[in-house]
Each structure stands twice: as structure tokens, then as C-alpha cells.
Amino acid sequence: MNSPIYRLLPVSFRAPGANASTVQRLSRSLARFSTSRSVTISSSPANQGKHTCSEAKQNKRLRSATLENTRIELKIDPRKVKTFGELNIKPPILESISKNFKDIEKPTNIQKGILALLRSDASLVVRQTPGTGVSTALSMYALDFGKGVVPCPTPFVTTIILVHSKELALQYSTTFKKLLKDATSVDKNSIYQTLYRSTPEEESAQLTLLKSNPGPNILITTPTRLLDLLENDETRRFVPIYNTSNLVVDEADLLISTKSSISTAKSDTSNNAHESPGIILMQFLIRLRNRIVRENNKKFIPLRLIITSSALQHDIPIMLHNNGWDKDRPLIKVGMDPSGGRFTSRFPADVSCHCVTYQTDSLGSRVIDTKLPTIDKDWLFNPQNELLLSMEESSHAFNRSKKISAMKGSKNNQKSSILFSECSTFESDYFDAFQILFEQDKRTPSLVIIPDHVSMNGAIKALAKRNIKVGVLDSSEDSSELIVKYIHQTQSPVSRKRHFLAMDEVFNTKYNNTEDISYSSYPQPDIVLSKYANIRGIDMPSLSRVYALGFDSLPGGRSIFTMASRCRVSNIFDRRNKSLNELLDKNLGPEKKGKLIIVSIDQDFGNEVSKALAISLAKIGVNVTPLMK
Template identity: 20%
Template sequence: MQGDDVILMDETGSGKTFGSVLALIPEISRPHIGITTLYVVPHRDLAYQIESWCHKLVSAQPSSSVDPSTVARALARPNTTYETFAEIRKNPPRILISTPGALIDAMQMGGLRLESTVRRIIVDEVDAVMKIPPRYRHIQLRNRHESEVAQVINKLLRLMWEDRRPKPQMVMMSATLKSHVRSWLFNQEGWMAERVVRLHGIQEKLDSGEFESNERTTQVTHSVVVVEADGRLRNLADQHPDSGEPEERARGILSEDPGAVLELLDQESEGGSGFIGDSWQQTTTSTGKGLTLPPTVLEAVATSVALDVSHRALLVIPTGISIGPVVETLRGFGVEARALNFREEIEHVSTRLEDEHKAHTKLRAPNIAQGTSPDHHSDIDEEFVPNPTLLVATTTVVRGIDIPTLSHVYIAGGLGSDADYRHIAGRAGRFGMPGTVISFVGAKGAEKMLGGTRERWIQKVFEKIGVQNTPFPHIG
């Protein structure tokens, strides 16, 4: 962060966002009179996570008397009120972390002026923030309306130029910062200087021999489950159920009676859940856009969470499907499901397993004083396993987020490009940890069932990014 413009591309889970936050911390001891860093992110959960990181890093500084709330503040809709803007103008943080919509509100309606104080603009997931098309076509981009947030940045740079102030440092980051995205950035007038620091983490590691090109993909298992028009499930490599091949044996735990399995896994609540045993008489979760989530998909997810997940998992559903009914259905299956919400539950989502173990140990401590032997206490601690939590989110709000101990990602359709798959699947296996990604796609004739994600399309994506399909064990 010495002042040069930066273009940073590295794989998902490599620590790009956290590294950029760490680089800002040395500035906290310096006096400031306004917002010096504008940090733009694609969605509010990432904004709240970065805010939390900033506050924790500031609090951890030795002999620091700086109030963390004065260092960083997240701004996201719907919390873009006149009262919020007035408070920011009165007590500006050093770092403002904003979503595109909130930044537009702040500049156009909130009277926020940054041209006299801002020294740095960081854009995380720049291809998503700027809504750059997946493929670069000069004619397409020339005729395409510029994104609103790009217009806001253009206006800010123009005001700074008119006031004869130096251009702010520009830091652009993404795991999918491909050549057409870089070309778009350099075509923006006044954004990037002639001298630019280019950091390509993947290529640099390959060139140095630090790891082979397939090292990361071997850390993460990728599975595809195909959903037929009638809701039946099969693995990607399986022959179509109507192909005439006899099915002499049940190939997995969900192959014959998923409801019975889930009934055994469900906690024996009085009266039952009302969802178990007759899955195709259940109400399919759907919207007016033709998107549907068959009950068998949620049954398969619930079974996998119960049998495979030790701590946390993430279910990503197509944008347009309401999260509430999905969460309630999963809870009916006995899963501890909740909507992903970093603003309300940042501590829960960010808690690591060892921290929960410490909290559990602290709760157990009184038993020792009451006569329980230390050895017995130790045995209890070793057996401590928290209930697995399934977080539910839509495809547009998971890019960039980091959830400790997340082992499984379930993708229930809604993918539009291989970049979408990379970013969503990248929530698993972060920082070199093993992970599992299970994708549900529509078979021929059932493409609309899962937001248009098709069987043949996912096969091409796997070929392109170089991953192998591993059969989902609970159906085949």
C-alpha cells in the first residue's frame, strides 16, 4: 500500500481480502480528518465481515488507544438513512466499506464528499462490482450502459482533478480478474496509472514451483447430482433412469426411501416435522420466475449435513428463491439451518471450532469444583462436538466471504458462468483446508428447475477448470 496502483489476482481462499485489510492497519495511529480509504465490495455480508476484521485487528494492537469504531465502518442497504449519512459526515471513519448501492446513496442523497480526503480506492471482486460481462466484446462494452458505481468513481476522480488533488491509489482485486476485465479497467479514463503493480498469485506460485496447477483442486472434492424432471436424483456419471438399464440394487442411502432415513436422523420432536416420508407430496419451493427447488434436493442436503458435516456448511440457492421457506423446510428435516447474515450474526459465523471448545470448557468448569474429577472433565471435552450449522444464502451474496470451519458447500443451481462456480465453490477449502462442493443441476427437460443450470453445462465447466467429478455417496 505504498501508493502504486495494484491489480491483484489470486485463487479463491488465498487471503486477498484479509491481506488488503492487514496492509491498512499500520495507518491507524496516524491522525485523519476524513475518509482516507474507500473500500467497495459487491454485497453487504462481505462489507460487514471486513468491518469486523478491521475492528478485531485494531483491538488486538498492543498499547492502542484507538476506538475501533473510528477506524472502519460498513455501509450497506437498507441502512442508508439520512441519520446514518449525518453520523458519517460528523464522525467519518478512516476506512469506509461500502456496497455499490450504498455508495450511490451516500454520494447522491447523503451529501458525502470524499474528494478532499480519499487517498485510496479498493474494489474487491471488481468484475462483480462493476458488472463487467463474462466475455470481452468491444462493441458490446461500447454500447453497454456504464455501471452506476463506475459513474460515481468517475465523478469522484473528476472532482479531485478539478481541485488539483493527486489521483488516489487504485487497488483492484478478484480471483477472476481475467484479461478482458483488466482491459476494461485500463480503458477507464484516469483510473489506472502508467505504473501498475501486477500481482498474479497463481502464476507466480506456478512459476516458482511452490505447487502444481492441480494442487488446490485436489484439496476440494467436487460432486454433481443431477435432478430429473420428476425430482429423482442421480450422480453425474450415472445412466439416465429411463435408459432401460435395470436397477437391481440400491446404490446409496437416498436411492429408495430418503424420507425414512431423514426420519431416523431427525430429532424426535413431538408430532414430527410434517415433511418426512412423502417427498413428492410436499410443496416445491418456487417463485414466479419458474425457478424451483424440488424437495428431494433439500432432503439430500439434509442427509449430507447430518452424516458428513462436523461444524458448518453452506447452501447456495438461486437468486429469486425466498430463503425463509427453504430454511423452515430444512429445520423440519432436523437441520440447524439459518439465513446467512453477517450483520446480525458476525460472531457466530466467524467463531472457530477451537473458540467454541474453549467456551464449552468454561461452562464445564463448575463441575470440577463440585467434585467431578479432572480426568472425567477431560473426557467430556474430547467428546464435545457442536451441532452442525447449515447457512443458507443466494448466489449473489457469497463472493469473497470467509467462514471458518466451513467444510461443505451445496450449490442448488443458479449458476451463470464458470466464474460463478469458481467463486461459490471457493467458499470451501479455504487457506489449504480440505472441502467438499456438491452441485445440483437439472437433467434434460428439467433445466429450469434449478435456475437454468444444466447437466452438460456443468460438465464443460469441470473440463475447463480441471476438476474431476466424485460421485455423491448418498445416492450412488
């Protein structure tokens, strides 16, 4: 592992706390680098396609796929595909899918499109309907790609999957573990590893694993953690990225959007001061990788980008273009919404949306259906109003975050205790409202989302006081899988016990049915509590209730749409069926539908908020249904 690549970055290179100038520093270090190593990057030959496909002839199912001023060779026509086998996935992966993934029988349309397009010479920008199997398809593709065909004696990373959160990293890890369940003869740590910022113990465990198995084929990582390792002379050599062929960016709107950014600095609590670490990492990674390939290969084989999110907007393809990342490989856009604020994917037919407000007055405290203003659809979908609309939608969240920052900034002055107690009044009202709703709904297991500024521990305590048992997303004891952790109190002897549940046990009525003798002693939380960013992209089988406590728990229409799609009342193929709504109402009754409930409280529900919420809901085509009797 003494390749010259490891001398690439000078000691002065630092990533945490990086801002835009980090990129310039990284670029300078790149300019000084030269290597004599001969490296070949794998890529399937592009021009063996049976039919040429122009934009007009593209797969009708991928209606909004556009080819950017170019023609690509489609090696597989997704319209003709019926099975995963026809997408040229290797047999062991197919066997694992049929054996270990009970839900999966045939590919969804988006899976057919993605896996077919990835056999051709293209990069992809995909805006999918949430929960339609994109992450699963990308995991299959990454595993299928494996080591590629690179004649290289040392291990290296072929596919990087960039994720925004520990939770999503662990979910990918769980999927790979499942896909490789029967591959008993291979060392799984040489195939995939997961990196994310965490406690010193967890980070050190990640590093120990990486040292013993450097260069796993698939690296699932948050950008900040990869930057941490790349900045360090000692750790850089364990993540050899010089042969990387695929860069997947999942939930890209949270990672590389130019509209929002997460700081790279561990200590930094402000969200706006820095360029997104996802963009910093991409700028560095792509330049580094391309430079080495150009120096060592007769033929330059460009990196394949796969950028995906259910909330992707046009700023991302524009940013990719401005950085020149669509120069070497055509970028195919799949499923993007047209500009003008209209979402082509509508609210799932098997989920109803409710808005309620907790009111306290001389008559006492109660929950009522929220009165939202009517929004003129012509005005809403006029492209000229797009900017105004996004300002309208985000203004409340912005004002709220300004208020919270002010509160944090004033921790040491005498006003702070007043502000914090004001904040805790907000919180207790939300929880009182939730308790009423939860009891009314016969304590159906639910996902509860709280705003960023509310403390998780505080919320768990507040709910426990109301006799509601809370589970939270966490990593399994070996830190390789996403689970729900539930800490419960035992009576004799009195103690606190931790209990871990697999994601598919949490909302499954089989496990909640106390009449079933085999599960009656099974400690089970009533709800799972999370913040929006941690739950994004996380699959929760059997979930049918989502409560958002406060409008700012779900920022904007797309996040409402994304969370509603997490309810899995009907199956992946039926839920887009137009007649599903009628079918459900007729056969099952509206109470059998999934429910997304947005809870507000009197104090935060002014005109500004109600208009912003009404706009968000109208944009995703929601008819708000009354909930209270």
C-alpha cells in the same frame, strides 16, 4: 466542515436509479465546481527505490505480473521478504497480527507481492487464488496508510474500500475491529466506518455515526450507498473524499465488470438495464478527486487503484484503460489468467467435486451421480472458441433468468400461480435431494447455496420441515460485525430465540461436539444458507462442505472454483502443494477432503445444462468424483 467541496454537487444530482446519464450529469456538476481550498494528497515519493525492475526481472513468484510499458521503482523486493515486518508495516499492526490473528504467522506469496508493490508508485489489478489473504493484506495496508501525511485540519477519507455486499463490508469491519483490538486509546469510528444499503433503522444508525465522526480514514462501502450519500446535500459533507489516496475495489468482477451489472435503484429488480453503479461511482469519484488535486497542488499525485478479485477477467483492465485510469499511475497486473478460457489456478487439491442428480421415476426417488459429457480439452483451450464457450456456459443461466423474469412480470395474470407452483416443485426436489445427501454425510455442518430466484424464507421453512436447522449471514446487534444468525425453537417455554454465532464458531467441530459438556447446550445450526453473491469473499473457517442446489446457484466455472476454495481443509500454505492430493489420500483418506457438491434435479438437467456444467468444470481442471454408493 464548510469547505467549498460541499457545494460541489447541485441539488439536482440524483444517484439512485442512475443510469449512464448519471455520469454525464455528475460530470456537468463537476465542470461547474471550483474550490480555493489548498489540499495536498499524500503519496510516498516514487523514486527512492534501490533497484529498477523491468518486466523481465520482476519477481518470479509473481510470474504473471506485467508492467504496462513502463518501469517502476521497487522499494521492497518481495522475493527477499520473509515476514510482515520486512514489508514496513507499522509495529502496532504487526503486534496485533501476531496477537489477534492466530492463523497468521508469515505472509503468503500474494501478500508479499501486494504489500511490496504498494510501497512503490503503482496501481494494481490482482487476480488471486481465493482465500489467500488479499483482503487481510489490504486491510493492513489501509490501516498502515492511516491519515497519510496530509496537512489538513479536518478529517477526510484516505482509503475507500468498495465492496459488492453488506456481508463483505461487515467482514472488513470485523477484520479492522480485530486489528485495532488493542488500540484502546483511539476512537475506532474515526478510523473506519461501514456503509451499505439496509433497513431504514440500520441506514439511520450509519448516518448518526458518520455525523458524529465525519471522514473516517477508511470507508468501507457499497457503491450504491456512497452514491446515496453523495447525492444528498445534507449527507455529502460527512464523506469528504477530496483527499482520498487509495481506491480499493474488492470482488471487482461483481462490482465493475462490463459483463455484469447490479442496478443502483433500490426498487429496480432487473439486472441489465443500468450501467454498473461501481463504474458510475468510479467515474465520478476519480474525476472529482483528480480535479481538486490538480487545482490545489503544484504536483499532481494520482489516485492509487487496487482492483482485486479471484474471478477477474480481461475486461476489467481494458475498462480501466479505456477510462484513462492507468494514465497517471502505472497499472501492474498480478496473476491474471491468459486469454483463451484456461484458468491457471486449479481446483484445490484438498477438495473433491461431485455432481449429483435427484431422480424420480417408477422406482421412486433417489440421488444418482450425474452423467456429464466428455469435453475435448484441445477444443476447450483453443482461444478461438472463447466467445463460443462463454456463451455456452452462460446460456442456461440466461434462459433460466428469462424464465424467472417472465414469472415475476406476470405476477398479476392467471398464469402466474401455475408458474410459481412449478417453481416451488423445483425447490422441494432440491431440498429432498439435499436431505438425502446430508444424512448420508452424517450431517456434517455445511454451507448450502441456493439460486437467486429462490426465497430465503421459503428455503428455511423447507429445510426446517426436513429437520435441518438453518443459520443465515447477518450483522451483529451493533451492526458492526458479520455473524451467523440462528433462530431456534425452545421447548419450555415454547418460544423462538435468536442466537448469534461468530463466523469461526459455525463449522468448528469443537462447538458441534455434543459430548463436550461445555458446548452441549450451545444452540447450533446444522447448515448456513446463502446465495452466491452474499457469500462471495466471505471467509468461513473450518468449512468442509459446500452444496450448490441447482446449477444456476453457481454461475460458471470461476464461481465453482471460488466456492471450492472456501473449504478450509488444509492450511493456506499447504493447499497449493502438488503432492497434497497424494498426501491426503494416503494419510487421511479421501473422505477427509473438503467436498463441493452440485445438486441438480431431473427437470433442469437437459443436454444444454450438462454441457455447460461439463465445460465449466473442465475449465477449472476438475475431475468429478462419484459420490453415491
